[in-house]
Amino acid sequence: MRLKILHTNDIHGQLEHWPLISKFIEENRSLASVKGEALLTIDIGDAMDSVHPLVEATYGKVIVDLFNEAKYDVVTLGNNEGLNFSKERLSDLYSRANYSVTIANLFDKDTQEVPSYAENIVYKEIDDMKVAFIGLTAPYETYHLNGYTIENPIDSLQDTLHLIDKEDTDLIILLSHLGLETDRYIANLFPEIQLIIGAHTHHVLVEGEWENQSFLCAAGKYGNFVGSIDLYFDQATDTWQMSAEVLSIHQLSQRYNLPKESDYYKQEGIKLLEERRVAQIPETFQALQTTGSNSFIQMALNAITKATGVENAILSSGLFLSDLHRGLITEHLLHEALPHPMHLAVVEMNGLHLKEMLAEMNQQADDLRYKLINGLGFRGKIFGELIFKGIAFNELKHQWEVNGEVIIDDKYYQFVTVDHIWFLPFFPTIGDYGNPKLIFPDFLRHVVRNYLEKTYPIEGGK
Structure with missing residues (x-):
């Protein structure tokens, strides 16, 4: 039996390369049809990311639609799907999917079962051979705040493998949103897994790599690459032979004589978000202004304290990427200014630990002001200055x-802040003593939107 698997991972809503990716999938599907060979298309999570305007505008639906059009077969969840979309929203999205979802270490908190939109094992019958797909996602502690129970992926994998009838299953494939080092560890722990397709750490395995008896593959991030794996079952030796390649967007652009990037999906998203009118503000809220009535960050501090009923707050100025100009505010302008998928976090600690945290912040203030930050939901450039409401140094x-x-x-x-401040390694007192509680489902920009709607309503309605 010959089988080709095409795979993507960690697209993070970056759809500027999608026309090339979908063209590549379509071409390979046609070739496989002509040759009479099997082809499956897989995604390993973090495809949905509302940093993209069209993902934001459609609440993730565009990703499901594009995967349906490209005839994806199986996907698993990344932390962006599992943590940045409510359980109900994700269930609604996947109810539209023409593909299967597998996740073995995430459970509905109410039922203690795998979420209704997924299966712990997805089976595919190909040429009288049975292929099992198992999905695993990174075990963030905050899943319980979004209505889930998350389990150690190694323990869940061991339990799930026991459910597979090895005599009746010809190939076990792990869809791992865990990272390369964990994939290598799993390969040595569970040699019965013949293929591990990875994600989460954004690594690229150009030709794959063998670890123990498992073949490891991965295709980077942001749709910059797409992976292709060829599998052949040798009946004489009763073994699987595998080879892989990862193609860059540059290679695909040359192959199809198409531009490397397209802003079509971005413009569609902007158009939809521009139609959603939020407020009519009487003055400009400036991103670089940290004090006064026209300070964006001061307005946002008021928004998050009002939303939570917590009178003290902390935000960093680097979160605010553009001004909100006097006049009509739309969801597009808010998305552009605050693209970060960050939830509010309410922190509670005693005075001794609060002073310890404030000392951490004060000691690092100069270093952090222009420090480049990447990841953990941050979509800006520098951390900036910490600005307080209700907390001050005399x-x-x-x-x-x-x-x-x-x-x-x-x-x-x-005090209330955003989860990013907690997740960063700079202020360990928050995690050690603050018992942070995240507030779902809104992001910071949605909280600001709600505040503006009520404070500066549009005359005559929206």
Whole structure:
């Protein structure tokens, strides 16, 4: 039996390369049809990312539609799907999918079963041979705040492999959104897994690599690459022979004589978001202004305290990428200014630990002001300056205060921020002592939108 698998991973909503990727899939599907060979198309998660305007505007639906059009067969979840979309939203999205979803270490908190939109094992029958697909995703602790229970992927994999009838299954393929080092570890722990297609750490395995008895493949990030794996079952030796290649967008552009990038999907998203009118603001909120009534960050601090009922707040100025100009505000302008998929986090700690955290922030302030930041939901460039509401340093008394009063060591205090501030390694006191609670499903920009809608309503309605 011959089987070709095409695979993508960590697209993160970057659809500028999609015309080339879909052309490549279509070409290979036609060739496989002519040759009478089997072909499957797979995605290993983090395809949905609302940093893209059309993903934001369609609440992720565009990704499902494009995968349906390209005739994908099996996908698994990345943390962007599992954490940045509510359980209900994801269920609605996948109910539209013409492909299967596999996830073996994520469970609905209410039922303690695999989510209704997925299966722990997806089987495909190909030329009288049975292929099993198992999906695993990175075990972020915050899944429980989105209605899920997340389990250790190694434990879940072991349990899932026990469910497979090895005598009746000819090939086991792991769709791993865990990262390269974990994939290598799994290959040595579970030699019965013949193929591991990886993601999460955005690695590229140009020709694949063998680890123990498993063949490992991966295709980078952002749709910059697409992977192709050829499998052949040798009946004489009763073994699978595999080879792989990863093609760059540059190669595909030359092959099809098409531009490397297209802004079609971006413009479609912008058009939809521009139609969603939010507010009519009387003055410009400036991204670089950190104090005063026309400061964007001060307005956002007011928005997040009002949304949560927590009177103290902390945000970093690097989150704010553009001004909100006087006049009509649309969802596009908010998405452009705050593209980050970040949830609010309410933190509570005693005064002793609050002072320790504030000391961490103060000691690193100069270094962080222009520090380049990448990942953990951040879609800007530099961290910027930490701006506080309700928390201030009294220069005369040389002490931190909350609402004008000295911080008491054994008194408990709350503040609201974004999950990014917690996830970064700079302020460990937040994770160690703050018991952060994330607020789903809205991102920071949605909270700001809701605040603007109520504070500056459009005359005559939307």
